[in-house]
Amino acid sequence: MRRRYGTPAIVVDLGTATTLDIVSADGAYLGGAIAPGVRTALEGLWQRTFRLPRIDLRLPSSPIGRNTVHAIQVGTIMGHAALVDGLVERVARELEGVPHVVATGGFAPLVAPASTAIQVVDVDLTLHGIRFIYERARASHGGERA
Numbered sequence: 001m002r003r004r005y006g007t008p009a010i011v012v013d014l015g016t017a018t019t020l021d022i023v024s025a026d027g028a029y030l031g032g033a034i035a036p037g038v039r040t041a042l043e044g045l046w047q048r049t050f051r052l053p054r055i056d057l058r059l060p061s062s063p064i065g066r067n068t069v070h071a072i073q074v075g076t077i078m079g080h081a082a083l084v085d086g087l088v089e090r091v092a093r094e095l096e097g098v099p100h101v102v103a104t105g106g107f108a109p110l111v112a113p114a115s116t117a118i119q120v121v122d123v124d125l126t127l128h129g130i131r132f133i134y135e136r137a138r139a140s141h142g143g144e145r146a
Contacts, residue, residue, distance in 0.1 A: 002027045004128055005120065008099040010091055012084055012118060015105035016040055020087055025097045033087055038080050038107040045072070059113055080107075081114035088117035 002009070002023065011021040017040065020033040036044070038057070046054055055069050063078055065071025084103075092099050103111070103118045104125040112118040122128070 003132060004122075004125075005100045005102050008095045008097045010088055010099045010101045011125065012088070012101065012103045012108070013105040014038060014080070014084075014103055014107035014111050018080065018084065020084075020091065022091055022095070022099075024095070033091075035083060035087075038076060038111065041080070042072075042076055045076075057107075057110060059110060077111060078114045080111050081116075081118075084111065084115050085117045 007023050007027050008025045009023040011023070013019045013021070014037065016037045018035045018037050022030040022032055024030050042057070045052060052072065053068065055072050057076060058073055059077055060070055060073045062070075063074055065074040088099075088101055100119060101117050102120045102122055102125060103115075104122055106123070108118075108121045108123055112121045
């Protein structure tokens with residue numbers, strides 16, 4: 001993360017859970033936050049409410065749902081973006097410097113356009129990190145296979 005985008009940073013992982021991982025300006029992991037993910041929240045809505053339909057998730061064009069499907073899309077996608085924006089704002093107040101905010105995970109491309117805080121979407125961020133660790137290990141062994 002630090003090598004690719006700089007620090008301080010907030011990594012927002014929009015997967016089964018929505019997590020925030022906070023990294024200080026010097027690259028130290030400070031902690032994080034965990035909330036139900038987009039699909040997890042939507043599954044809960046379907047399972048615990050009466051007669052709400054299963055829908056395809058799409059970014060709504062307006063924050064006002066004009067029918068049930070659009071209302072669920074607004075609440076799910078824009079509501080999740082607002083959750084992320086609110087958490088990022090609160091975390092940023094406690095950091096030294098302005099954080100880079102990077103989203104990853106399967107729902108990042110869907111939620112990020114509705115967010116005011118997310119600056120970059122990198123769905124392969126974990127893979128980039130693994131490659132960096134591999135390259136560093138390989139270099140420390142004189143270029144031999146790690």
